[in-house]
Amino acid sequence: MPSVVIVGAQWGDEGKGKVTDVLAQDADLVVRYQGGNNAGHTIVVGSSTHKFHLIPSGMLYRDKVCVLGNGVVIDPDELIAELDALTAEGVDVSRLKISDQAHLILPTHNFLDQRSEDRRGASRIGTTGRGIGPAYRDKINRCGLRMADPGHRDSLGEKIQMHLDEHGPTLDGCPWNRARLQEYLLRTHARLAPHLTNASRLINAALDEHKRVLFEGAQGTLLDIDHGTYPFVTSSSPTAGGACIGAGIGPTRIDTVVGVSKAYATRVGAGPFPTEDSGELGERLRAAGHEYGTTTGRPRRCGFLDLVALRYAVGVNGMTHLALTKMDVLDELDTIGVATAYRVDGVLMTEYPTDTDAVIHAEPVFETLKGWTQSTREVRSFSQLPPAAQDYISFVERNLKINVALMSVGADRNATFVKNAIWES
Numbered sequence: 001m002p003s004v005v006i007v008g009a010q011w012g013d014e015g016k017g018k019v020t021d022v023l024a025q026d027a028d029l030v031v032r033y034q035g036g037n038n039a040g041h042t043i044v045v046g047s048s049t050h051k052f053h054l055i056p057s058g059m060l061y062r063d064k065v066c067v068l069g070n071g072v073v074i075d076p077d078e079l080i081a082e083l084d085a086l087t088a089e090g091v092d093v094s095r096l097k098i099s100d101q102a103h104l105i106l107p108t109h110n111f112l113d114q115r116s117e118d119r120r121g122a123s124r125i126g127t128t129g130r131g132i133g134p135a136y137r138d139k140i141n142r143c144g145l146r147m148a149d150p151g152h153r154d155s156l157g158e159k160i161q162m163h164l165d166e167h168g169p170t171l172d173g174c175p176w177n178r179a180r181l182q183e184y185l186l187r188t189h190a191r192l193a194p195h196l197t198n199a200s201r202l203i204n205a206a207l208d209e210h211k212r213v214l215f216e217g218a219q220g221t222l223l224d225i226d227h228g229t230y231p232f233v234t235s236s237s238p239t240a241g242g243a244c245i246g247a248g249i250g251p252t253r254i255d256t257v258v259g260v261s262k263a264y265a266t267r268v269g270a271g272p273f274p275t276e277d278s279g280e281l282g283e284r285l286r287a288a289g290h291e292y293g294t295t296t297g298r299p300r301r302c303g304f305l306d307l308v309a310l311r312y313a314v315g316v317n318g319m320t321h322l323a324l325t326k327m328d329v330l331d332e333l334d335t336i337g338v339a340t341a342y343r344v345d346g347v348l349m350t351e352y353p354t355d356t357d358a359v360i361h362a363e364p365v366f367e368t369l370k371g372w373t374q375s376t377r378e379v380r381s382f383s384q385l386p387p388a389a390q391d392y393i394s395f396v397e398r399n400l401k402i403n404v405a406l407m408s409v410g411a412d413r414n415a416t417f418v419k420n421a422i423w424e425s
Ligand code: IMP
Pocket: 011, 012, 013, 038, 039, 040, 125, 126, 127, 128, 129, 130, 131, 132, 133, 218, 219, 223, 232, 233, 234, 235, 268, 269, 270
């Protein structure tokens, strides 16, 4: 089938970049549909490491068209910096197409992000500080600026003024006034204008021609504004439905949804995380998995796999396949826990509670599986995995009623391998 959506099945950082990178080989278009430069994808090819925040991972393949859909929020200076870095490596960046409906992250949004976190104090969300929430807030509040707007010199000043007026005294102390914003937007627009297009039309036309389109989600299901652990979430829809809204395609266009999960769980930023281990196990996973944020460098909170939350993610996304990453991080453990239920105020729950308060109070009920206690780093196919690792995967598959289609045992491109075909399914 010609369209595949990749979504994070946990709290982000599942290794979506690696999975996108593998599936992008056989794609014609790679599309991002939500989020902004709060995301961070690390892709290792041979001896070089590439970090992307905004540009789709598919950009490393020199023949793919890459798209930033209308649902993405764009910090123009950050985007230009990524384009410059790629250009310096000899990559042709004219293949990047940007929806002219995508909203701009303005420097005022970064300021407001910080202000809002300061105001919340102890109950702060732990945002990435990239202005994501304020940019989406302005979009919904109908006072945002879109990528096309700086192209209309005569009305730009008025639009900036409306944005400033809307925020009023909350912007006191912000060094960005109308004139400075206008100069900034005109300068960055001159550089980005050649990339702007009607992205929905571009993507639909590709699908009409039976081209293969890969939709690359950022963040994860439990950070979704609706389906995540609100209010400890991001301000967009990382779930599969977000691909329709954020790329301008209809639901009938999507046939395959690949959810990506680590073989364990991590979360960065504040908010409930039932299987979190703040002791020795968490430390071990963090060290073995190099669990530090790509975007902010913050240490990630770590714990065992949570099948209650994953089952929920399967449903919310209409997931057809699972990709299980970083299996090798569990290599040295004698036993491995997996949460199959929660206990909330003494009551056993096998279904994920959508009331965040219940998630905050949820105590995981673990089943213990045997570890394989040998290295899987050199494994390049499912059948080469030690029997206990195969059993671990089968346990996950049975519990989620979904097949693991792809897995990874390391950062390098060839350490990600396919168990069941995806494009052909
Ligand atoms: P924001 O997206 O910067 O507003 O941050 C909201 C929450 O989402 C915070 O807990 C962040 O740590 C988290 N978050 C945002 N982007 C990512 C990501 O790409 N990976 C993991 N967590 C993220």
